[in-house]
Amino acid sequence: MSLSVKHLLGIKELQAEDIHTIFRTAENFKQVLQRPIKRVPALRDTTIANVFFENSTRTRLSFELAEKRLSADVVNFSASGSSVSKGETLIDTVNNILAMKVDMVVMRHSASGAPWFLANHIDASIINAGDGINEHPTQALLDAFSMREKLGDLKGKRITIIGDIMHSRVALSNIYCLTKLGAEITLAGPPTLIPKYIEDLGVRVEYNVKKALEWCDVANVLRIQLERQHKPLFSTLREYALYYGINKDMLDSLQKDIIIMHPGPINRGVELNSDVADSKQSIILDQVENGVAIRMAVIYLLSGKRELEQD
């Protein structure tokens, strides 16, 4: 049994079967993380490079921990302060790293499609840690895993994704993942932040956040991606917070207790008020915990895909 893919580039290419295999394996790793000795020797023969061309603390930390818990050797590369500033190409950068006998690459890049480009030029397995505004597969997997922990089978469950859908790779990966698992999705946010024709992916669109919250079982709230917006798409953060932010009164007025999620980092007071982010309905910290287990599962399952050393 193994995954149907050699790399984890996007959820789009995954089969539902793969997702379930990843979940089952992640459950095992979650257990390992509860033990006094939180590691297993499974990948002690593997070296993994975290190649981050874009800033990240959370994702990089999570991947690094996952790799170390699997007993793999880890090298970290970040673009700032590297020879990328001297004009070294992507392929050259990665091939130089691979020449040092690195087996797997975890990459984050600001250009959508970069991991696919890389996969065509190198042999090692690649895990996409986020490419531009395209996909962030491990985030979607840990999101769905966390939802499943609280709600059981996601078939028929109602998920609303709220915020800057247009610039969010978390949103797109979530859409692919949840549709493969049979969930129903409504996107909510300002019209300027929701792409036209997105309904073609099998999702609903709602411009009134309150209505979306009344409909859903889970609200996955996204950060306003100021760094990706090159033109003004809403007037002020204050106006966004007023019309699209979630506060405790809104939550309390709903018929049922919905689950609140956020991939982090949270803009407190903008998309989520503190009393919501820190409430009992929020599973934001569970997401972080599950993130390590999910990444361990993905790395473990892809590790078998290496070409074996020739005698």
Place this chain on the structure above:
Amino acid sequence: MLKSTSALKTLLDHKQLNITLQRLAHQLVENHLHFKDTVIIGIQPRGVWLSDRIAEIVKDITGQSQLHYGKLDITFYRDDVHQSSEIHIPKQTDISFSIENRNVILIDDVLHTGRTIRSAMDALIDFGRPKNVELMVLIDRRFSRELPIQPDYVGRTVDTIITQKVKVYWQEKDQKDEVVLID
């Protein structure tokens, strides 16, 4: 020449298997009496069928309803994780008690090269430091060891060659209790 079906030899039939289980369980009780500081751990995936049965019989014999009984999956401790192109998917590890300073009885169905038991001991050490570890197996394939590992409680010792395979059938899973040797 037509390929004939694999030769099959029954090592233990239904009756013999159950008598053997009784004997193994009694040997355990003889050495550990009340199981106050002794825990039983079955090795996933196939040792668990045996350990389930042994645990039940031990509970019968001692009259205790509670026993420290757990299951251990060794997938992440294997020494051949990347040897094949398939990756192994683990089963449940369920050890809800401490093994610190306790006697551990590891149970597996067939002892062959000894590599599974080596993995199991490494996995066990990551849970704590047991006082001692004993090994119980249903079938000991005596001369095929690749590591210096020997069982403390044996159902039946069998001399086999590498091309042969020992298959254990359990009532709960295969609707019969039987151990066969396949050529």
